[in-house]
Amino acid sequence: MKRLVKGPKSFIFIMILSLVVTLIPISTANAAYNLVWSDEFNGTGIDGNNWSFETGGGGWGNNELEYYTNRSENARIESGNLVIEARKESYGGMNYTSARLKSQGKKSFKYGKIEARIKMPKGQGLWPAFWTLGADIGTVGWPKSGEIDIMEHVNNENNTNGFIHWDANGHASYGGASQAVDVTQYHVYSIEWTSSAIKWFIDGVQFKEANIANNINSTEEFHKEHFILLNMAVGGNWPGSPDGSTVFPAKMYVDYVRVYQDGGTPPPSSSIVNGGTYKLINVTSGKALDVASAGTAPGTNVQIWSDNGTAAQKWTLYQNADGTYKLINVNSGLALDVSGSGTADGTNVQAWTDLGNGAQKWSVVQNGDGSYKLINANSGKALDVSASGTADGTNVQIWTDNGTGAQKWTLVKL
Template sequence: MIRLIKSKQTYFILLFAALVVALFPAPKANAAYTLVWSDEFDGPTINTNNWAFEIGTGSGGWGNNELQYYTNRSDNARIENGNLVIEAKRESYGGMNYTSARLKTQGKKSFKYGRIEARIKLPNGQGLWPAFWTLGADIATVNWPRSGEIDIMEHVNNENNTYGFIHWDANGHVSYGGPSQSFDVTQYHVYSIEWTPSAIKWFVDGVQFREANIANNINSTEEFHKEHFLLLNMAVGGNWPGSPNASTPFPSKMYVDYVRVYQDVANPPGDIVSGGTYKLINPKSGKALDVSGAGTANGTNVQIWTDNGTGAQKWTIYRNANGTYKLINVNSTLALDVEGIGTANGTNVQVWTDSGNAAQTWNITRNADGTYKLINPNSGKALDVASAGTDNGTNVQIWTDNGTDAQKWNLIRVQ
């Protein structure tokens, strides 16, 4: 969601960044995209394994002087006929005069690069501000705008176009973006971005209307080379659209048919070789990912232990058809597994018979410092050393992706 520019210095930084992006466009994407995650909204209720609710008014109306109170009530967000419906209402609630909903995948699903799209039908009305967007998964530690933000679709008031923007930090808040072509926003349309290491491109119904160059962190755009989570919301009022008036229809509804994420699975990250055997060393402790007691039974715990080169610390990495990976322990031939297909922070990691289920799939992403993180796509959470411990026998678990050293691994090929 757009934040207003608050200083003359920031304005000139923004202008410079926009000119550089426009004058030096990135190469066109040529990715072999495969669907890696979606929510089709075909269940009876909102899937809380995918979505969490923001509640309340936020600080200063979420930084934009917005006028709504976000709730988790079915009055404001629900599933109807295969659609997620976000409904803004004029009513007194929580000290505000309007209610609406804001859903996010934070702590549940996050993504870096790919095609991200949603099929959405929007309302028109003065003061209405629906959006489909992303924020950096590390926002809780680095704050906005250092988290980065990608606005895939924003619409304000009665305009016959939408907007695509990015926001980031370059010694202050800067942004780049602008409007789409003209069309009827009150009908269903597919809003998408194609996001690669080189560029972010915006589309409506497959027609590109904007492109930002992010290659090699140009203009301090490192915020767009890390995991982001997704958001869907409809704000009421705020700095950009202004306040509703007597003509604004309430209730107003935003219909989301689906959200889908596609990624290029043709190219594995870094130099990982499918079928290669690796040891995984946590750089904070210098210790290896290890099967406790060199065990071979289902449910044997996974821990860190002094690197000793045994089979308990060797893992053969295989690439799955959908671009995720499984890790098979050489000694036991069992797979690295999230206990009970759990999704909660602190869920134990163990070894278990290779079954190919969601508990045993991992996205492997290279960090800027050359280490890797392993994200379980079922939970959206990272392979993590409990309490950032460094002692032999410290447990390994899943935890919200936070970019700390407890979630970093050096992958060293041994054969």
């Protein structure tokens, strides 16, 4: 989804053998990553801590036909999905509306695995995309910022596309089409991005790879932080204009966006027993994660308390299908939960009925010292003892991951 004109007949390709690591790469994705951030879209509205809207018309360098708005008609949360809706309507001097969200200035990443679970419409003139831009685009411009197109789909094609764009004494690009895929059903679109290569996957199956090792072919743009974008364009140089067969409104559904990075430690499943019961001892205080007064009602506060061996301090860890864990308190049968599915620093942690939502999903990530941090899947924030407290009854909350002892927990198998 370009800042400048782009389409199969207008690309400036650098087709250099050294850029292509594997001409026909088919493999499965590397699983040795730790979740560092996600948006599960389980709240009631689009999280302003993660996303902002780009608005306006004018073609966006591609002669696109939509006007991007920040209205709920064009972007909203529905049933655990971000919905981006393109509509045929006159607005801002354009004949179509849609939405374009970006994490610029809020979340940016260098290297790792970036993925989203998406289903999207087919239709002449429709152009949904999941992509990144270099965080320095405001100062260096495009294409010197670099761009990674994780997933683009146009028209009624039975495949998607993955590309990179950069500056090599002018606009350079490399990439191509995926294997056949029914884009109207949910699929996981991802890249694995290291200092050596960028690899594209659908549902864990690789279809393209680019060599960026040692800035080969002036690819230094891919060794710096990028932010994430999600949008659906209407029209443009690549897809062309809609016609009478195009169905509006057209909706793109995004179930989640997740970013993983290789912290150099084994994935938690290698050391955590699925279905095992543990006590969680905070490293700073030496006290246990505890349900206040051994309460059994949803909404009971979670705190730290002197390790006393009671069931209120025992938690059974069950692994979810996405690799995260839910923590079920043995005494109450309630799940470790972020109040109100909150994402702000200081949001309270409580015990609540097991719902299976992102507020109750935790990535259990081993630290270098053998302790663990628990990262909430919905907020991307860590399980934290308020103000690094050590007294019985000190509150437990979520807070930005800062690596302090207040966020480190020793898991003791019972």
